[in-house]
Amino acid sequence: MLTVLLRAAVLYFLIIAAVRLMGKRQIGELQPSELVITILLSNIATLPIEDRSLPMLTGVIPIVTLVCLDVFVSQLTLRSRRIRKLVSGEPKMIITQGRVNASLLKELRFSVDDLMEALRQMDVFDISEVQLAVVETTGQVSVCTKQDSKGKDPPLLVGADGELMPDALSAIGRDVKWARKMLHAEGCREEDIFIMTAERSGAYTVIKKEDCL
């Protein structure tokens, strides 16, 4: 019994240290990779506590390894948008300009009931009120109503960390050429962008890296 007590205490502090090291957010906001790590950690930690024949190291080593790998991967995702897209996916617009993208819903394995439920959770009970709905990488749905947006889609992120996003630009009916032209007019190079948002009407906002704190 004393062994179980000591093991439980050691693993308790190890898990606290591990979660602190990962810098986790709330459970509901976990990215897919973070959710996997959390489930694995909770499972691995119980093994040496329940089974006294297992050496403590068989619990400690995988926990430390998984946490370190998670930190390395999250650092990589911070540095590269491509890796971020690969690991966490990207937000998907399931309703744009008030129109539902049925093929995307199918691709996301989102049923109409799931969509309606997600809208209700955002206090939207009439789908015709929705101007834009986005499924975030965490699986949560963000909604912008026609009333809030005055009948036009809100600005989209079309560039970040020195990179333009062709997919986002085409979603607002523009292309990279247009974005570069706008950047040139602002006296800003593509690699200097920190955030660039734009909307269908052609209005855009650029925040340069040098303007950040």
Place this chain on the structure above:
Amino acid sequence: MKRLVICGLLMAVVAFVSLYARHSVLDRSESLCDMTDAVLAAYREPDTALARLDELERRWSSVRRQLGFFVRTDRLEEISCRVARLKAMYTDGSDDFAAECLELEERLRLLIV
């Protein structure tokens, strides 16, 4: 950046412990296998066989605790029982002594798996 450095250090420690564990188990199991071989070779010489058996018992009791950090204890307990049985089997002149030695050797080899 600080977090990255801590993780790098932790990974280095984990890699070191893992390699040390592998080396340690391999080294100890090989030396115990050699000792079991020596017991088997001295099977027909009463004086040396008993001395070898004592040596094996002593070595096992010193190694068992160290191996407990890396190997499941139920596997170690199984080997402890077999080592303890050997001496009694030898003094009783059991026909199964050689088979028991070979089984012990196999279990020691399996420690690394």
